[in-house]
Amino acid sequence: MVVGDFAQGTQVAVIGGGPGGYVAAIRAAQLGLEVTLVERDLLGGICLNWGCIPSKALIHVADLKRQIEHADSLGLITSGVRVDLPKIMKWKDMMVEKLRNGVSSLLAKNNVQVVVGTARLTGDRSFTVEGPDGVHRFEFQHAILAVGSSPLQLPGIPRDGEVVIDSTDALEMTTVPDSLIVVGAGAVGLELGTVYAKFGTRVTMLDGSDKLLPMLDPQIGRVMERALKTFGIELVLGARVLGVNRKDSGAELEYSASGKEQSIVADRILVGIGRRPNTGGIGLEKAGVKMDKRGFVEVDSRMQTSVPGIFAIGDVVTGLMLAHKASYQGKVAAEVIAGQPAAFDGVHVPSVIFSDPEIATVGLTEEDAHSQGIDTKAGLFPFKALGRAMTIGDEGHGFTKVVSDARTGSVLGVHIVGPHASDIIAEGCLAVSSASHVDDLTLTIHPHPTLPESIEEAAEQVEHRAIHIFNPAVLGR
Amino acid sequence: MRQVFRLPDIGEGIAQAEIVEYLVKVGDLVKADQPIVRIETDKAVVELPAPFTGRVVEIPYVPGDTLNVGDPLIIIETDGEVSAEVFRQAADMMPKISRPDEQPAMTLHDPSIPFPGQVLPAERVLATPHTRRLARELNVDITTVRGSGPHGRVTDEDIRKAISQIPSAVPKAPTAAAVQAPATAGFNFEKYGPTRRIPLKGVRKRIAEVMVRSVSTIPHVTHFDEADVTELLAVVDREKALAESRKIKLTILSFLAKAAAAALKEYPALNSSLDEETGELVFKDYIHVGIATDTDAGLMVPVVRDVDRKSILHIASELQELSRKARDRSIDLDDLRGGTFSITNIGAIGGNYATPIILHPQVAILCSMRAQQKPVVREGQVVIRTIMPLTLSFDHRVLDGAEGGRFMNHIIGLLEDPMRMLVDVA
Numbered sequence: 001m002v003v004g005d006f007a008q009g010t011q012v013a014v015i016g017g018g019p020g021g022y023v024a025a026i027r028a029a030q031l032g033l034e035v036t037l038v039e040r041d042l043l044g045g046i047c048l049n050w051g052c053i054p055s056k057a058l059i060h061v062a063d064l065k066r067q068i069e070h071a072d073s074l075g076l077i078t079s080g081v082r083v084d085l086p087k088i089m090k091w092k093d094m095m096v097e098k099l100r101n102g103v104s105s106l107l108a109k110n111n112v113q114v115v116v117g118t119a120r121l122t123g124d125r126s127f128t129v130e131g132p133d134g135v136h137r138f139e140f141q142h143a144i145l146a147v148g149s150s151p152l153q154l155p156g157i158p159r160d161g162e163v164v165i166d167s168t169d170a171l172e173m174t175t176v177p178d179s180l181i182v183v184g185a186g187a188v189g190l191e192l193g194t195v196y197a198k199f200g201t202r203v204t205m206l207d208g209s210d211k212l213l214p215m216l217d218p219q220i221g222r223v224m225e226r227a228l229k230t231f232g233i234e235l236v237l238g239a240r241v242l243g244v245n246r247k248d249s250g251a252e253l254e255y256s257a258s259g260k261e262q263s264i265v266a267d268r269i270l271v272g273i274g275r276r277p278n279t280g281g282i283g284l285e286k287a288g289v290k291m292d293k294r295g296f297v298e299v300d301s302r303m304q305t306s307v308p309g310i311f312a313i314g315d316v317v318t319g320l321m322l323a324h325k326a327s328y329q330g331k332v333a334a335e336v337i338a339g340q341p342a343a344f345d346g347v348h349v350p351s352v353i354f355s356d357p358e359i360a361t362v363g364l365t366e367e368d369a370h371s372q373g374i375d376t377k378a379g380l381f382p383f384k385a386l387g388r389a390m391t392i393g394d395e396g397h398g399f400t401k402v403v404s405d406a407r408t409g410s411v412l413g414v415h416i417v418g419p420h421a422s423d424i425i426a427e428g429c430l431a432v433s434s435a436s437h438v439d440d441l442t443l444t445i446h447p448h449p450t451l452p453e454s455i456e457e458a459a460e461q462v463e464h465r466a467i468h469i470f471n472p473a474v475l476g477r
Numbered sequence: 478m479r480q481v482f483r484l485p486d487i488g489e490g491i492a493q494a495e496i497v498e499y500l501v502k503v504g505d506l507v508k509a510d511q512p513i514v515r516i517e518t519d520k521a522v523v524e525l526p527a528p529f530t531g532r533v534v535e536i537p538y539v540p541g542d543t544l545n546v547g548d549p550l551i552i553i554e555t556d557g558e559v560s561a562e563v564f565r566q567a568a569d570m571m572p573k574i575s576r577p578d579e580q581p582a583m584t585l586h587d588p589s590i591p592f593p594g595q596v597l598p599a600e601r602v603l604a605t606p607h608t609r610r611l612a613r614e615l616n617v618d619i620t621t622v623r624g625s626g627p628h629g630r631v632t633d634e635d636i637r638k639a640i641s642q643i644p645s646a647v648p649k650a651p652t653a654a655a656v657q658a659p660a661t662a663g664f665n666f667e668k669y670g671p672t673r674r675i676p677l678k679g680v681r682k683r684i685a686e687v688m689v690r691s692v693s694t695i696p697h698v699t700h701f702d703e704a705d706v707t708e709l710l711a712v713v714d715r716e717k718a719l720a721e722s723r724k725i726k727l728t729i730l731s732f733l734a735k736a737a738a739a740a741l742k743e744y745p746a747l748n749s750s751l752d753e754e755t756g757e758l759v760f761k762d763y764i765h766v767g768i769a770t771d772t773d774a775g776l777m778v779p780v781v782r783d784v785d786r787k788s789i790l791h792i793a794s795e796l797q798e799l800s801r802k803a804r805d806r807s808i809d810l811d812d813l814r815g816g817t818f819s820i821t822n823i824g825a826i827g828g829n830y831a832t833p834i835i836l837h838p839q840v841a842i843l844c845s846m847r848a849q850q851k852p853v854v855r856e857g858q859v860v861i862r863t864i865m866p867l868t869l870s871f872d873h874r875v876l877d878g879a880e881g882g883r884f885m886n887h888i889i890g891l892l893e894d895p896m897r898m899l900v901d902v903a
Contacts, residue, residue: 293537341613346602372547408628410603435603435630 006137007126010036012337013140014112015119015127015282018045020314020326021146022103027334028144029110036138037112038119038129043103045148047323049096050168055191057092058171059354062198066356067393074393083199086174121283124307142309142337145289145297146330147282149275149315154183157244157271163251164244164269167192177201177267181253183241185212188272190224190355197231198356204264206239206255217365217415219380223397224417227356244269277316292318301345303333311337325349350429352422357398360425363413363432366403375406379438379461381454383418385468388449394419400454402428404438404462411436414455424452438462480529481549484516494518495543495679499551505533507553514550517679521777521813522806531555543678603630612636623754680774691837694753696873699832700881704892706848707863712895720790729848729865730768730822731793732898736891737843738764738784739902741818744884746876748817750838758875767816767836768796770803777803778836780816785903824848824865833870840872841881843888865892 014025017039025037042049065081072078107114115138117131126139151166153159159166165173167188178201182193185207197203205228212221212235228235242254242261250267279295290298290306297312299305305312311333314326328347335342350362369376380401383389389398398418405412414428431441441459446452457466464471484494497515501507512524513533535552538544602609602619603626611633612619622639624631666672677685706729713727720727741748741764750759764785767778779799781792802808819842821833826847833844848865855862867889871881891897 341610341616343613346604346606346609405601408603410601410628434605435601437627 007139009139011141013143016146017043018148019047019323020330023327024144024330024334025112026110027331029112031338035112038115040118044100052323054092054096054171058195061088062195066198085176121287124287144333145312146314147278147316149277149321152274152276154271170270179266181266181269183271184273187353190353194356197233203233205233206236210238220417275321301343302336303329320349348432350425357396357418358421359417360421361415362428369412376403377406377462378403379458381458381461386454388451400458402458409437420451427455480553480555482528482551484544484546484548484550492546493543496538496540498540499536501533503533521808521810529555608633615640684775691834695835697870698873700869702885703864703866704889705862706865709892709895710863725794727793731789734766734784734792735789736888740884740887743887747841747884751875761817765815765817767819769821770800772804779803779812829866835870840875842870844868
């Protein structure tokens with residue numbers, strides 16, 4: 001075959017094999033469509049290879065280390081823990097590879113054709129793939145753009161992968177640095193900063209805003225600030241990075257905070273200030289796909305772009321840059337292509353930070369609701385009043401909060417900071433997506449002793465009637 | 478601090494608006510209450526004043542963009558403390574940080590940080606995801622369904638009932654064609670020659686919605702008749718000078734409105750509305766007559782209030798002002814609302830008969846056509862008189878043909894004998 005001469009046709013082309021793309025491909029295949037998936041690097045995308053999955057593996061190991069170190073008080077006598085980072089990384093890589101092979105085999109069994117290479121749209125029904133064996137041309141009836149996002153860099157301080165690193169680099173380190181500066185106290189910063197602090201690194205965390213986690217329920221930020229202190233992480237808020245000077249080993253970072261210019265020296269600087277959509281260089285303009293001012297692809301609730309037949313999902317469209325959003329949108333796009341009445345509407349995207357303690361939220365905070373003119377009633381239940389939390393040695397200040405609409409009683413949001421918040425939130429997601437009444441939560445039996453009991457108690461506390469909090473106001477009523 | 482001014486809820490069911498123009502630009506100082514943006518809703522163009530004093534730091538949209546209630550219209554830097562809103566906005570504008578021309582600065586926050594930051598639909602529908610999907614499958618707009626559960630929770634049953642009640646919501650077969658053709662596949666007009674596509678929006682879109690609703694819910698009956706307006710035209714001619722001295726253009730339309738108001742008093746069913754949800758007839762003790770007005774943007778129906786209590790010259794003067802405002806798009810939304818009956822006059826354009834569509838939730842509309850000289854028989858003699866055809870469409874759920882006919886006769890009686898308006902009309 002003369003390379004480039006012959007265009008292969010496909011019913012559905014999925015560009016990008018991350019948690020949005022591969023899910024879309026499998027769903028489309030389930031619905032009887034012929035699917036070609038193009039991935040330029042590894043199946044599973046950032047999430048599986050350099051994001052959610054490997055970071056959770058490291059977090060697990062770091063937690064385990066800390067638990068062992070603090071097991072004395074529980075009656076476990078241990079004799080010190082040593083970190084063998086290369087070995088941890090190897091275990092993590094093996095686990096990631098196993099999952100990646102799982103994705104690959106699922107795609108194969110669903111008859112999805114996987115093409116390795118970099119795709120570029122060349123028109124509204126065609127693209128090329130530049131792969132290891134040359135350039136191939138494809139024509140499609142439908143395309144799903146699932147090309148994801150890349151980490152933002154600090155202006156003037158580009159990543160070098162050695163000293164100035166991003167989240168991917170932080171998941172591949174083979175030595176535990178003595179000191180680490182984390183720029184950005186978001187999901188990446190909190191998760192990886194805490195991991196290395198637990199491994200023994202001296203961590204300084206800088207963030208530009210005056211409050212920690214300003215988007216979340218304000219009480220969550222306060223709990224987290226206290227938690228960071230217990231790990232010896234120094235948090236600098238309201239900071240502005242001025243520049244970086246490379247040293248023999250490491251670098252000096254200059255910043256201003258509370259009106260003063262200061263500097264810190266550290267082995268590594270981890271930049272986790274957000275991500276931008278990968279909309280450049282993939283031929284969107286050739287196809288006529290419109291982007292908004294911020295570089296996100298514009299889509300309607302059916303995930304369709306300005307070009308009929310071309311869909312976009314996940315990080316390249318506006319909204320939270322989270323894997324589960326991408327997967328959901330991938331299924332919507334596949335179903336719409338197959339003629340089903342799917343839509344991404346009325347959907348609430350939950351979000352989780354695997355910090356210590358974990359943070360998980362879904363729906364509206366009280367502030368969100370008030371800004372939309374909705375009166376709220378909220379109930380908060382602290383984990384320190386929950387038996388199960390005690391049995392797993394949680395001595396933190398976390399809580400579960402249920403926010404409800406004061407008029408209708410429906411659940412607007414659930415906000416958790418505490419042990420296994422990432423698991424507990426699932427019930428909150430169902431409550432919010434189903435517009436459950438608060439009573440639906442209080443009248444459901446939650447097994448004892450478990451952490452999700454905190455949802456039941458927080459829901460009861462909306463009417464000041466949680467059992468494990470003394471509520472004098474309702475006494476005798 | 479940065480304050481975000483969001484598209485406010487501007488009233489009755491208006492969920493969207495299109496930006497016509499911004500009256501300020503980034504960097505401008507604005508004072509509270511100074512008009513800053515002109516927007517076009519379904520009904521009219523309105524100017525929105527700034528809610529706070531400060532400097533414009535960002536204008537997120539351009540003229541032509543369509544916004545939903547709650548979308549940010551403009552961002553103004555004011556003095557004061559920082560709110561969560563500001564952070565949200567900052568997050569939205571995140572990619573700014575990578576601009577090389579700016580002083581290296583840390584971002585306010587990491588947009589990959591999960592945060593709720595979610596906006597409920599303007600009206601939150603209480604329904605499970607399963608019910609929402611059922612609504613999509615049956616092509617029912619769930620936001621329009623009245624839920625039968627507590628606090629209006631919408632059940633599967635409500636969705637199924639909604640289809641049987643809304644004739645227009647015929648369950649559409651899922652677009653299976655989407656598999657073969659683009660998901661938007663519709664008619665292939667281009668096959669037969671070049672075409673242009675213009676989105677249906679603003680006034681045009683609103684007209685389309687109202688008309689579909691009206692025709693699909695109201696069983697229309699249209700009654701035809703004609704009035705001898707020879708004497709009435711003589712009165713119009715005679716009083717023109719007086720009207721002109723007050724800068725009023727007197728036409729037959731004001732007499733028609735007055736006559737209709739008198740007839741509506743006599744036959745109040747035509748001034749009522751049917752509340753489809755409660756199954757009640759709502760009789761209104763006021764008579765506000767909408768007058769269909771042709772504008773560049775399409776049909777608008779400004780409303781003259783309390784027609785029964787105003788003189789004909791007064792009606793003419795208001796009508797003149799309202800149609801001017803409708804045409805230059807400066808009309809207040811309030812002037813387009815609250816009509817209890819409508820009149821449409823196609824006389825200036827021509828034609829003998831038309832079957833007007835009732836403006837839901839009104840129950841009747843009167844249409845007058847061109848008055849022309851015609852040979853007619855009076856007392857056994859053929860004479861030339863000026864005849865104006867009239868048609869009345871009414872809602873057969875609310876009244877029957879006999880009442881519609883009597884209503885028309887009452888109007889014709891007044892038009893044919895203008896003196897009676899003086900003698901018999903309050």
